Amino acid sequence: MSCKCSQQCDIDVMSDPLVLSADPSHPANLIPELCTVFYNNGWVTGTGGGISIRNAEGDKVYIAPSGVQKERMVPENMFVMDYASEEYLRVPQITKKPSACTPLFMSAFKMRGAGACIHTHSQSAVMCTLLFGDEFRISNIEQIKALPKITEAGNLGFFDELVIPIIENTAHEEDLADSLQEAIRNYPGATAVLVRRHGIYVWGETVWKAKVYNEAIDYLLELAVKMRQAGIPTTCGVGEEKKYLKY
Numbered sequence: 001m002s003c004k005c006s007q008q009c010d011i012d013v014m015s016d017p018l019v020l021s022a023d024p025s026h027p028a029n030l031i032p033e034l035c036t037v038f039y040n041n042g043w044v045t046g047t048g049g050g051i052s053i054r055n056a057e058g059d060k061v062y063i064a065p066s067g068v069q070k071e072r073m074v075p076e077n078m079f080v081m082d083y084a085s086e087e088y089l090r091v092p093q094i095t096k097k098p099s100a101c102t103p104l105f106m107s108a109f110k111m112r113g114a115g116a117c118i119h120t121h122s123q124s125a126v127m128c129t130l131l132f133g134d135e136f137r138i139s140n141i142e143q144i145k146a147l148p149k150i151t152e153a154g155n156l157g158f159f160d161e162l163v164i165p166i167i168e169n170t171a172h173e174e175d176l177a178d179s180l181q182e183a184i185r186n187y188p189g190a191t192a193v194l195v196r197r198h199g200i201y202v203w204g205e206t207v208w209k210a211k212v213y214n215e216a217i218d219y220l221l222e223l224a225v226k227m228r229q230a231g232i233p234t235t236c237g238v239g240e241e242k243k244y245l246k247y
């Protein structure tokens, strides 16, 4: 039987209907593709980081295997979980162990209704967790406008402050779930949580929103490191930067 996607493809989906599709937006195709993009940005190198995506109906969760090179995955490597029962509908041959990030991805799905959640080990994210205390804050930068308010409709404005909570790392990724959930409860306007000396989790209503938020946040994290290096506070008002310039 061939795939039912809009492209009239001739992939034999009977061989593995949960992960084989010629539809490029199928989660089993998107996870390997996006992980390659993230790898090329230095966000998921050395097997760290990853992404989990729910299907369009929201009843299935696609999860990468644990400990694999995330940029070299193929659709057949994906785990598929039933969203409601959290039971695995498919376990790939490559390994029986799903990503250690699974309880964290599930927290974003269940608590925020997210359609996708990205985890990166971006060096800008890690540096910001070393430069900031319990919260990362930045304001008065144009790129902030790419991020949602969450608690009300629409995006943040140029003069709004972006606040991202920072939680402490644990020896094992799955042990982060409790503190991530606490941060999600305490910061209803957050679409991301930083993990000290580790990286960041970013989620969104759809995979494309999650991707845009992750890109915008990483841009702001990288900028924040440079602002700190230049001695400019990340929340400094428009025009106030002159006070900090050394020339």
Ligand SMILES: CSC[C@@H](O)[C@@H](O)C(=O)COP(=O)(O)O
Pocket: 046, 047, 048, 049, 050, 065, 066, 067, 068, 098, 099, 100, 101, 119, 173
């Ligand atoms: C470099 S090992 C990193 C892991 O411990 C973890 O932090 C991570 O992000 C990926 O876990 P994984 O189980 O491979 O999906």
Ligand SMILES: [Zn+2]
Pocket: 048, 049, 119, 120, 121, 173, 198, 199
């Ligand atoms: Zn990690």
